[in-house]
Amino acid sequence: MSQSLSLQQLKEAAEQFGTPLYVYHAEKITEQYQKLQTAFSKSDVKIFYACKALTNINILKHVRSLGSNIDCSSINEVKLALHAGFEPERILYTSNGIDFSEIEEAKELGVHINIDSLSNLEKFGKKFGHSYPVGIRLRPNILAGGNLKISTGHDKSKFGIPVDQIDKILSLVATYHLFIKDLHIHTGSEIKDVEVFVQGIAVLFDIIPKFQELEFIDLGGGFKVPYKEGDAETDIELLAAKVKEAFDRHPNPKGKSLQVWFEPGKFLVSECGYLITQVNVLKESTATVFAGVNSGFNHLIRPMFYDSYHRIKNISNPGGEEKKYSVVGNICETDTFAWDRKLNEVREGDYLVFYNAGAYGFEMSSNFNSRYKPAEVLFKEGKMHLIRRRDTFDDLLKNQVAVL
Numbered sequence: 001m002s003q004s005l006s007l008q009q010l011k012e013a014a015e016q017f018g019t020p021l022y023v024y025h026a027e028k029i030t031e032q033y034q035k036l037q038t039a040f041s042k043s044d045v046k047i048f049y050a051c052k053a054l055t056n057i058n059i060l061k062h063v064r065s066l067g068s069n070i071d072c073s074s075i076n077e078v079k080l081a082l083h084a085g086f087e088p089e090r091i092l093y094t095s096n097g098i099d100f101s102e103i104e105e106a107k108e109l110g111v112h113i114n115i116d117s118l119s120n121l122e123k124f125g126k127k128f129g130h131s132y133p134v135g136i137r138l139r140p141n142i143l144a145g146g147n148l149k150i151s152t153g154h155d156k157s158k159f160g161i162p163v164d165q166i167d168k169i170l171s172l173v174a175t176y177h178l179f180i181k182d183l184h185i186h187t188g189s190e191i192k193d194v195e196v197f198v199q200g201i202a203v204l205f206d207i208i209p210k211f212q213e214l215e216f217i218d219l220g221g222g223f224k225v226p227y228k229e230g231d232a233e234t235d236i237e238l239l240a241a242k243v244k245e246a247f248d249r250h251p252n253p254k255g256k257s258l259q260v261w262f263e264p265g266k267f268l269v270s271e272c273g274y275l276i277t278q279v280n281v282l283k284e285s286t287a288t289v290f291a292g293v294n295s296g297f298n299h300l301i302r303p304m305f306y307d308s309y310h311r312i313k314n315i316s317n318p319g320g321e322e323k324k325y326s327v328v329g330n331i332c333e334t335d336t337f338a339w340d341r342k343l344n345e346v347r348e349g350d351y352l353v354f355y356n357a358g359a360y361g362f363e364m365s366s367n368f369n370s371r372y373k374p375a376e377v378l379f380k381e382g383k384m385h386l387i388r389r390r391d392t393f394d395d396l397l398k399n400q401v402a403v404l
């Protein structure tokens with residue numbers, strides 16, 4: 001059965017901790033992780049949680065307790081993962097556009113590293129030669145993903161080393177006797193069509209035989225999750241079957257079988273998260289009725305930045321007559337969460353909850369307009385736990401240096 005928090009549970013959280021408030025449901029993360037485990041049980045697949053989606057240390061610890069590994073996109077995420085108790089061999093650092101010193105630091109920490117530029121690959125070769133295995137992030141030149149802002153594998157993307165530069169890669173590998181243990185691609189986020197992964201695998205199969213020491217292939221993340229009733233999502237069972245079929249059909253050099261790694265972010269934590277807000281102001285106009293909440297794109301930037309759809313419910317009046325409202329934030333620029341959305345009658349003071357707020361919600365929040373970042377709560381084993389206190393006025397000033 002799919003796990004979700006009831007309106008009553010969310011209302012109690014809002015009353016107890018105040019709003020705006022992020023609430024995460026641990027058992028939903030467990031459910032999503034188990035779906036992956038079950039789907040991939042017949043293949044040699046490892047899951048690395050792409051923690052850029054949500055890095056609260058309690059979430060990291062929960063994901064770790066499930067047996068997941070972790071994918072990081074900065075050296076600080078690597079340090080958070082270590083802090084959460086992940087052993088270095090369970091940590092992957094998929095870097096992009098970073099200074100070489102971060103790669104050196106990651107090597108010191110003993111984690112897996114994917115390098116995404118020829119220049120860093122060369123620096124790595126010069127300094128470490130064959131002594132430390134690394135992966136190469138390739139750009140497969142495949143256009144995929146929910147929209148252009150979250151597409152990363154196409155031929156104008158900054159990510160990875162373009163596959164057409166394979167000769168340059170091979171020359172560096174030969175010159176410095178590099179130990180290449182994986183090839184990585186990540187084509188984008190919200191990829192619902194399993195064929196995109198199959199295409200990516202096909203690109204890699206042309207290249208795999210050129211690397212004799214490969215141990216695994218990393219296919220990145222990007223599984224699509226549903227945002228509303230009947231919404232399409234990546235068919236994980238089908239994906240698992242296709243991946244198995246592809247790898248069974250293409251034996252690898254030296255007859256060795258390659259492990260497959262995935263790095264899901266949204267799939268693990270999007271649906272576990274809720275942002276609860278409270279209606280400050282109702283404003284009627286000829287165009288629409290605005291329901292202005294005590295939050296904004298400073299807390300959940302996805303609707304304004306990616307046009308993402310988040311289901312909204314009025315927790316305070318679930319039986320109220322349905323009417324149309326435009327739900328907007330209180331930021332000093334256009335800040336629309338939803339336009340002409342049907343909601344149970346909204347009154348000032350009502351709590352509105354936004355669904356699918358776990359991934360890239362709090363994580364992309366800011367203090368724009370000098371507003372506080374929300375508090376975060378984890379619901380686990382029937383109890384609500386505060387896992388981040390709301391900002392206070394001191395937080396706004398704490399790194400500022402008063403010189404005047």
Ligand code: LLP
Binds near residue numbers: 150152360
């Ligand atoms: N691996 C790599 C190398 C990535 O760059 C990403 C996401 C992932 C894995 C995880 O992708 P996911 O499974 O979460 O789709 N902020 C945007 C999404 C940006 C994704 C960036 N990279 C949003 O809110 O839609």
